[in-house]
Amino acid sequence: MAAPLSRLSHIAFHVPAGTGLVSDLVDKFRFHLFASRVTACARQLALRKGAAVFLVNERLGEAPPAHTFPSDPTRPAPAQQPPLGHGDGEFLYDVSPSRPVSTASNVCFEVQDVPSVSRRLQERGCPLAIPPTDVTDDDGSVTYCVVRSVVGNISHTLLDRSRYRGAFLPGFRTAGDVPKGPRDPAEATHFDHITYACSRGSTQAVLDWYQHCFGFQRFVINRQEDAAEGYRIRGRGVGLRLTAMRYGKGSEPGLADDCKFVLAESLPEPGKNQVDTFLEQHGGAGIQHVGLYTADIVSTARALAEAGVQFVEPPRAYYSEAGKAEEIWEAGQDPRLLSQHGILLDGELAGDREGGGRGSSPRQRRYLMQIFTKPIFPEETFFLELIERRGAAGFGEGNIRALWKSVQAYLDKE
Numbered sequence: 001m002a003a004p005l006s007r008l009s010h011i012a013f014h015v016p017a018g019t020g021l022v023s024d025l026v027d028k029f030r031f032h033l034f035a036s037r038v039t040a041c042a043r044q045l046a047l048r049k050g051a052a053v054f055l056v057n058e059r060l061g062e063a064p065p066a067h068t069f070p071s072d073p074t075r076p077a078p079a080q081q082p083p084l085g086h087g088d089g090e091f092l093y094d095v096s097p098s099r100p101v102s103t104a105s106n107v108c109f110e111v112q113d114v115p116s117v118s119r120r121l122q123e124r125g126c127p128l129a130i131p132p133t134d135v136t137d138d139d140g141s142v143t144y145c146v147v148r149s150v151v152g153n154i155s156h157t158l159l160d161r162s163r164y165r166g167a168f169l170p171g172f173r174t175a176g177d178v179p180k181g182p183r184d185p186a187e188a189t190h191f192d193h194i195t196y197a198c199s200r201g202s203t204q205a206v207l208d209w210y211q212h213c214f215g216f217q218r219f220v221i222n223r224q225e226d227a228a229e230g231y232r233i234r235g236r237g238v239g240l241r242l243t244a245m246r247y248g249k250g251s252e253p254g255l256a257d258d259c260k261f262v263l264a265e266s267l268p269e270p271g272k273n274q275v276d277t278f279l280e281q282h283g284g285a286g287i288q289h290v291g292l293y294t295a296d297i298v299s300t301a302r303a304l305a306e307a308g309v310q311f312v313e314p315p316r317a318y319y320s321e322a323g324k325a326e327e328i329w330e331a332g333q334d335p336r337l338l339s340q341h342g343i344l345l346d347g348e349l350a351g352d353r354e355g356g357g358r359g360s361s362p363r364q365r366r367y368l369m370q371i372f373t374k375p376i377f378p379e380e381t382f383f384l385e386l387i388e389r390r391g392a393a394g395f396g397e398g399n400i401r402a403l404w405k406s407v408q409a410y411l412d413k414e
């Protein structure tokens with residue numbers, strides 16, 4: 001049996017010190033810093049927005065010699081530290097990605113029984129980068145292991161925090177103030193999807209690996225997609241092959257336990273494209289973007305733009321395309337407001353994903369709205385997305401084309 005995952009815990013970045021990622025997440029994206037761990041050579045900061053948690057791992061200087069484990073000047077040493085020789089000792093709960101560039105490289109899941117999950121992974125031929133390891137502090141203990149994915153520099157930390165009462169993980173101090181009052185409706189609430197930029201021709205092997213190791217299921221993005229080839233969108237400046245998978249049973253679109261994994265591959269088309277640009281500047285495959293779910297994308301986009309977040313601009317003709325304004329009005333949205341913020345809207349017809357007859361079903365007002373930020377690191381690699389789903393669980397061709405072109409126009413200008 002594949003190794004069962006309970007829920008997504010957090011996504012970890014690895015960045016050199018001084019990239020400004022933490023201050024951008026706090027000041028611009030309105031995340032709250034809630035836990036930190038500082039050693040002589042690494043700073044690990046956990047930031048939260050609803051159920052969406054990012055862990056930012058910053059390298060502060062040279063790594064320590066392999067035989068030492070860094071002491072934490074900010075709190076007493078945990079009772080049990082990871083054994084030496086596993087990982088590189090710099091970052092707790094993770095391995096350092098080999099890339100020098102800033103990267104989002106670890107998707108961490110909670111599991112119930114780390115030793116049994118590790119055994120199953122090893123039986124399935126997935127070597128562990130860090131074997132089951134206990135870490136303890138005054139608030140309890142956590143067991144974790146780390147497995148490297150078949151995709152680029154991505155790894156997965158699997159942890160059991162059922163015996164832990166602290167704010168985040170053993171070894172971290174509580175930091176900052178997470179607001180306790182009623183949630184601001186303009187806040188994003190959780191991760192909707194994580195998109196991997198994959199090298200050409202690798203999708204099937206990636207699907208097979210995640211299915212074999214973790215029991216991921218294929219998720220149909222759109223009924224126009226082909227079972228073997230995925231959803232291919234090409235022509236008119238776009239060359240993209242998308243395939244998606246999910247780890248949970250899948251619930252109502254928009255719920256926190258329904259995070260999907262989207263695999264993006266470029267198709268041979270003239271000119272440079274954003275997936276290949278990612279692969280080149282990142283030094284290989286990896287996490288290209290993370291979709292943050294919000295129940296009110298207009299307010300969230302407005303608040304983030306006011307705080308300094310830069311979004312890519314939709315193609316100039318997007319809102320004046322035949323039928324677009326009508327489609328937006330029909331969905332109950334105002335095209336002037338969406339265009340003011342650069343938000344895209346795509347409808348999903350009943351049966352678009354389930355295989356029902358397109359055109360034969362009455363039009364349902366199921367739709368989604370999306371907007372991409374500009375890349376957030378100096379390299380043209382990782383970016384964030386805001387997404388609001390109104391009943392639509394997949395991704396529509398209209399939005400994908402427009403999003404692709406928005407990013408492309410931005411990259412071509414740079």
Ligand SMILES: O=C(O)C(=O)Cc1ccc(O)cc1
Nearest residue numbers: 195262264274395400403404
């Ligand atoms: O729409 C989304 O959020 C996707 O994940 C699809 C997608 C993937 C990669 C791109 O470069 C552009 C669009």
